[in-house]
Amino acid sequence: MNIRVFRTPSDAGIYAASMVERVITSSERPVIGLATGETVLPVYDALVNLVRCGLDVSHVTTLNLDEYVGLSPNHPQSYHWFMREHLFSRIGTPMQATHLPNGVAPDLEAECERYNDLIRNHPIDIQLLGIGVNGHIGFNEPSHTLITGTHVVNLTPETINMNARFFSRKDDVPRQAITMGIQSILQAKQIMLLAFGEHKADIIYEALKDGIRTDVPASMLQLHKDVTVILDSHSAARLGL
Numbered sequence: 140m141n142i143r144v145f146r147t148p149s150d151a152g153i154y155a156a157s158m159v160e161r162v163i164t165s166s167e168r169p170v171i172g173l174a175t176g177e178t179v180l181p182v183y184d185a186l187v188n189l190v191r192c193g194l195d196v197s198h199v200t201t202l203n204l205d206e207y208v209g210l211s212p213n214h215p216q217s218y219h220w221f222m223r224e225h226l227f228s229r230i231g232t233p234m235q236a237t238h239l240p241n242g243v244a245p246d247l248e249a250e251c252e253r254y255n256d257l258i259r260n261h262p263i264d265i266q267l268l269g270i271g272v273n274g275h276i277g278f279n280e281p282s283h284t285l286i287t288g289t290h291v292v293n294l295t296p297e298t299i300n301m302n303a304r305f306f307s308r309k310d311d312v313p314r315q316a317i318t319m320g321i322q323s324i325l326q327a328k329q330i331m332l333l334a335f336g337e338h339k340a341d342i343i344y345e346a347l348k349d350g351i352r353t354d355v356p357a358s359m360l361q362l363h364k365d366v367t368v369i370l371d372s373h374s375a376a377r378l379g380l
């Protein structure tokens with residue numbers, strides 16, 4: 140694993156965006172795996188800057204990791220909305236195609252299959268990941284068993300509490316999500332895991348330095364041959380670098 144520690148999330152975001160740029164400019168049909176959440180915002184800011192400075196993204200396909208069950212794409216807390224707000228609408232040229240799971244599909248099992256087919260037909264060149272304080276990647280929550288493909292997941296109380304900061308009432312926080320599975324994530328050719336802040340220091344240590352454990356889903360990344368971990372000094376504090 141290549142671990143890089145930056146002074147600020149903004150410096151880290153510029154580095155991550157330049158890794159994405161390299162993939163975009165070196166492939167005819169690049170497929171980029173995207174994430175939502177606070178951590179990836181500096182990456183999207185830096186990508187938008189690159190596009191404003193001439194990076195062509197018109198041939199790019201994107202696949203997001205997850206979406207809440209029960210929130211329509213027009214719900215301000217949906218991940219569809221997040222992606223439009225923080226990336227898609229800020230990039231002048233539309234990308235070739237952007238995909239997220241549909242959290243209001245009438246048949247969620249069929250929706251998971253549709254998303255698995257999409258991933259099969261669009262192998263991901265580089266996958267962007269944040270990490271939950273409980274070690275989740277996508278919404279693959281800590282458990283005795285991890286699921287390989289796209290599936291509906293019951294969010295843990297810890298994740299629901301963390302997500303509550305974005306909702307006006309805790310009762311409004313969705314209890315379920317559709318997420319890409321662990322195998323789909325590990326099949327990406329390249330992976331970038333980002334984490335910033337003191338509150339991520341313990342889980343970064345467990346994910347990278349302890350053994351592989353299903354109750355720390357991010358530790359599965361130790362099995363992948365091309366992972367870059369992008370941190371700030373706070374999240375890297377326990378690594379002894």
Ligand code: F6R
Nearest residue numbers: 174175176177178269270271277
């Ligand atoms: C979001 C996602 C989650 C987040 C994680 C960290 O699409 O897949 O795994 O990356 O919950 O969230 P933040 O960045 O808000 O700390």
